[in-house]
Amino acid sequence: MPENLVIVENLHKSYGSVVAVDDVSLTVRRGEIFGILGPNGAGKTTTVEAIAGLRAPDRGTVRVAGLDPQADRAKTTAVVGVQLQAAELPERLRVDEALELYASFYPSPANPAELMEKLGLTKVRKSAFGNLSGGQKQRLSIALALIGNPQLAILDELTTGLDPQARRDTWELIRQVRDSGVTIILVTHFMAEAEYLCDRIAVIDAGRVIALDTPTGLIGAASSGQRISFRLTTELDDTLLTALPEVTTVSRDGARIVVEGNENLLVPLITTLAAHHHNPLDLHTEHATLDDAFLTLAPTP
Numbered sequence: 342m343p344e345n346l347v348i349v350e351n352l353h354k355s356y357g358s359v360v361a362v363d364d365v366s367l368t369v370r371r372g373e374i375f376g377i378l379g380p381n382g383a384g385k386t387t388t389v390e391a392i393a394g395l396r397a398p399d400r401g402t403v404r405v406a407g408l409d410p411q412a413d414r415a416k417t418t419a420v421v422g423v424q425l426q427a428a429e430l431p432e433r434l435r436v437d438e439a440l441e442l443y444a445s446f447y448p449s450p451a452n453p454a455e456l457m458e459k460l461g462l463t464k465v466r467k468s469a470f471g472n473l474s475g476g477q478k479q480r481l482s483i484a485l486a487l488i489g490n491p492q493l494a495i496l497d498e499l500t501t502g503l504d505p506q507a508r509r510d511t512w513e514l515i516r517q518v519r520d521s522g523v524t525i526i527l528v529t530h531f532m533a534e535a536e537y538l539c540d541r542i543a544v545i546d547a548g549r550v551i552a553l554d555t556p557t558g559l560i561g562a563a564s565s566g567q568r569i570s571f572r573l574t575t576e577l578d579d580t581l582l583t584a585l586p587e588v589t590t591v592s593r594d595g596a597r598i599v600v601e602g603n604e605n606l607l608v609p610l611i612t613t614l615a616a617h618h619h620n621p622l623d624l625h626t627e628h629a630t631l632d633d634a635f636l637t638l639a640p641t642p
């Protein structure tokens with residue numbers, strides 16, 4: 342089996358005069374949770390729709406398990422499960438009916454009862470779609486993406502609108518799905534979600550991939566490292582600190598002194614302060630997060 346399940350090369354798609362995807366290239370490895378992150382309108386949904394065979398690219402190539410999703414539509418449908426943004430079902434359709442209906446579209450579907458059990462839907466199997474909670478609707482949409490026994494599941498804006506507990510539960514579910522052997526592409530706006538779940542992330546902005554790395558790699562590449570703040574009751578000569586090779590900036594935030602620098606900042610900072618009889622109070626260290634990296638990579642205009 343090839344290691345790369347999805348290969349996208351130089352994908353381009355316009356809607357009239359709007360360039361949705363300008364030039365996207367990426368590969369998704371078998372067995373990973375691959376995140377696609379980007380601001381509104383960046384081209385994320387169009388990219389995953391092209392991978393699923395739901396959009397014909399204007400230019401470029403897409404391969405999923407060696408198939409061309411446009412030319413091999415039927416075969417691709419059997420390989421890719423899609424949970425797209427705001428998927429709505431008829432209000433009165435019951436959970437078990439929805440799964441049985443979707444199962445009938447696939448050549449070798451999963452067993453609906455087993456899937457309901459796995460996704461915690463057994464209790465609500467006789468409930469109508471319209472009566473489900475947000476979290477239950479989301480779990481049903483994941484179940485529908487998995488009913489065809491896909492190799493690849495595409496999940497778009499999976500946890501939007503869910504409360505923190507339901508979001509956490511969904512994250513655990515996604516990990517279980519991956520551990521059962523399904524490769525996952527996750528489109529998300531939530532940095533914490535991408536940081537927690539994804540093995541690698543492509544950051545897309547204005548139709549192009551502007552960064553592609555592990556969450557840790559992205560954070561390291563885009564941030565200056567560490568930020569430490571504290572108060573002093575003594576007067577500080579900033580040059581004491583700016584002279585340290587680990588320090589990049591020294592600034593003030595009200596009464597607090599804020600020092601930014603690399604990951605090794607803490608020890609030289611404290612020893613230098615102590616050597617000059619400064620006693621830092623209320624000291625906080627902050628590490629950069631994916632949020633910081635994202636704002637550096639794709640700042641809002």
Ligand SMILES: Nc1ncnc2c1ncn2[C@@H]1O[C@H](COP(=O)(O)OP(=O)(O)OP(=O)(O)O)[C@@H](O)[C@H]1O
Nearest residue numbers: 356359360361379380381382383384385386387388
């Ligand atoms: N069917 C369509 N017809 C015309 N323009 C479209 C269509 N679908 C998307 N667009 C435009 O293409 C651009 C990219 O849209 P796309 O939905 O791929 O971005 P996105 O990154 O998924 O955005 P969001 O995070 O807001 O869902 C946007 O400017 C959008 O308005």
